[in-house]
Amino acid sequence: MSTAVNHEPETPGSGATNDTLVSVEGIKVHFPIKRGVILDRTVGHVYAVDGVDLAVRRGETYGLVGESGCGKSTLGRAVLRLSEPTAGRVVFDGTDLSSLKGEGLRRMRRRMQMVFQDPMSSLDPRQSVESILVEGLRAHDLDKGREETGKRLRSLLSAVGLPNTSLRKYPHEFSGGQRQRIGIARALAVEPDLIIADEPVSALDVSVQAQVVNLLEDLQEEFGLTYLVIAHDLAVVRHISDRVGVMYLGGLVEEATSDDLYAEPLHPYTKALLSAIPVPDPLVEDRRERILLTGDLPSPANPPKGCRFHTRCPWKQETRCDTERPEMREVLPGHKVACHWAEDIRANRIQPHAVEAVLVEEDGISPDVPLVGPASVTEAMNP
Ligand SMILES: Nc1ncnc2c1ncn2[C@@H]1O[C@H](COP(=O)(O)OP(=O)(O)OP(=O)(O)O)[C@@H](O)[C@H]1O
Ligand code: SF4
Ligand SMILES: [Mg+2]
Numbered sequence: 001m002s003t004a005v006n007h008e009p010e011t012p013g014s015g016a017t018n019d020t021l022v023s024v025e026g027i028k029v030h031f032p033i034k035r036g037v038i039l040d041r042t043v044g045h046v047y048a049v050d051g052v053d054l055a056v057r058r059g060e061t062y063g064l065v066g067e068s069g070c071g072k073s074t075l076g077r078a079v080l081r082l083s084e085p086t087a088g089r090v091v092f093d094g095t096d097l098s099s100l101k102g103e104g105l106r107r108m109r110r111r112m113q114m115v116f117q118d119p120m121s122s123l124d125p126r127q128s129v130e131s132i133l134v135e136g137l138r139a140h141d142l143d144k145g146r147e148e149t150g151k152r153l154r155s156l157l158s159a160v161g162l163p164n165t166s167l168r169k170y171p172h173e174f175s176g177g178q179r180q181r182i183g184i185a186r187a188l189a190v191e192p193d194l195i196i197a198d199e200p201v202s203a204l205d206v207s208v209q210a211q212v213v214n215l216l217e218d219l220q221e222e223f224g225l226t227y228l229v230i231a232h233d234l235a236v237v238r239h240i241s242d243r244v245g246v247m248y249l250g251g252l253v254e255e256a257t258s259d260d261l262y263a264e265p266l267h268p269y270t271k272a273l274l275s276a277i278p279v280p281d282p283l284v285e286d287r288r289e290r291i292l293l294t295g296d297l298p299s300p301a302n303p304p305k306g307c308r309f310h311t312r313c314p315w316k317q318e319t320r321c322d323t324e325r326p327e328m329r330e331v332l333p334g335h336k337v338a339c340h341w342a343e344d345i346r347a348n349r350i351q352p353h354a355v356e357a358v359l360v361e362e363d364g365i366s367p368d369v370p371l372v373g374p375a376s377v378t379e380a381m382n383p
Contacts, residue, residue: 014053015336016091021226022079022112022194023055027088029074033301046301048074050250051088053328056194061220061227063241063258065234065273067297070247072230076196079228080112081105093193110140113187117199119179123171129157129182130167136189152189159222160185160215177208181215188219198230213240234277238262246270249308250300252328256335266337266346268315269293291352307340314352315345 016023029049032042049071056062064072077083079090081097090097092108100108116122123132133153137143144152154164160181171179180200187195200216201209213236219225231237237244237258244261246254246269254267265271272291279285295312298304304311306322313321317340320326326338331346344350 014055016055017057019057020055020091021058022090022092022228023053024075024079025053025089025091027052027075027078027090028086029071029078029083030086044301047250047303048300049078049085050300050303052247052250052252054245054252054255056226056228057242058193058226059220059224060242061229061240063237063244064228064230064247065232065237065244066247068232069297069300071250071300072232072247073198075247076114076198076228076230079196080109080114082114106140110190111193113190113192113195115180115183115187115195115197115200118203119176119183120171122183123179123186125171128168128170129185132171132182132186133167133189136186140190142190156185156189159188159219175208176204177212180204180212184212184215184219188223191223192225194226194228196228196230199232200229201236202231202233209236216240234273246273249298249303251308251338252336253309253338254336255328256332260332260335264332264335264346266331266335266342267309267339268313268345268352269309272314307338315339315341315350316353317341317350 014020014023014025016025027049028047028051030045030047033044033046035041035043052071052075054062064075066072074083078085081090085098092112095108097105097108127135130153133156134143134149137149137152143149153167157164157166162178162181162185166174166178166182171182174182180203184200197216201212204212216227216229217240220227227240229237229240241258244256244258245252246261246267248269254261254265254270256266261270262274265274268291272293275289275291279288291314293312293314298308298311304322306320306324307313307316307326310316310321316322320340324340326340328336328338329342331337331342339345341350
């Protein structure tokens, strides 16, 4: 985790500053829903990402969290222009990516790499590790001949903690954690500035998760990398991120430094997510207040009007909540939230309708709140 820096914004929406490596401004990604074999009619849209502004600063780790289906991966793919945005723009190191095509886009893409959740499906099983890594180098004209490339591959393997003998092996000969190291080496091979890691450890055992997270942190320091880490596990995000953005149904609802977000969540949705994390101290755990969300996550094809969270929000008010979509506003320094009533909720001027203090069951996890990170992950990362 790097030291986050504070600078004056130059673009008010995304909070982009001179220190920004990549900013996303008003990004929307809507997928058409098609019906009919012959006419192929568009009968609606999935509003996967629906107006997101954010800025990732050079050298920092920005963690993006939210329930399954809220649009995290689609947003990550839009940053890389793997999903074409319906609206908005992505600015990478001062260049609007939509202005680039062909060779210009290819050169810019080298600087942005992706690490995927499931290394088994993202690595071609028929290719040896050597050919997987060389392929990336060749795609960007970085294969400098047998000797120099050999040296480069060995140093990449050493950076990710794999032996040189790995070059001749195939993905199925490795464990899950080792395969993720290969995926990271592949991303590193082309010397990127930004790595978008989409659920980089969620397919791994808890003990291996900690090793891979620690590796990502070491590599960040060694190579000055900037990370956008997408995860549903709040413990992992808290550990690795300088700043965190919380997504709900295609939009950002809260953004703050990791410490501020976990110390004082301001958005009712974030409060509910954090209240579901088990606390290691049994006395605190027994008396812990849980905010239970009622109702299912609405469909992104038919998101609620007004505040998208109003159908599940325990603090929902008679006015504004179901008619006006709240904008992200800076409520505390560096801490933004999209809720009309954030100040009143913070000052306890309005009370939740249905907060229940419940004794947490033995397994500690309520099925109603899926975004729970095991406390042991953070412990394993801080031995
Ligand atoms: N290519 C596509 N065509 C149509 N709908 C899509 C497409 N890709 C994603 N979606 C839909 O967009 C919404 C957001 O999906 P996305 O994969 O971005 O969510 P996510 O937050 O990454 O979820 P998860 O945590 O499960 O990975 C979902 O409803 C998904 O079904
Ligand atoms: S705007 Fe209303 S519904 Fe939305 S989070 Fe705030 S209080 Fe809840
Ligand atoms: Mg995803």
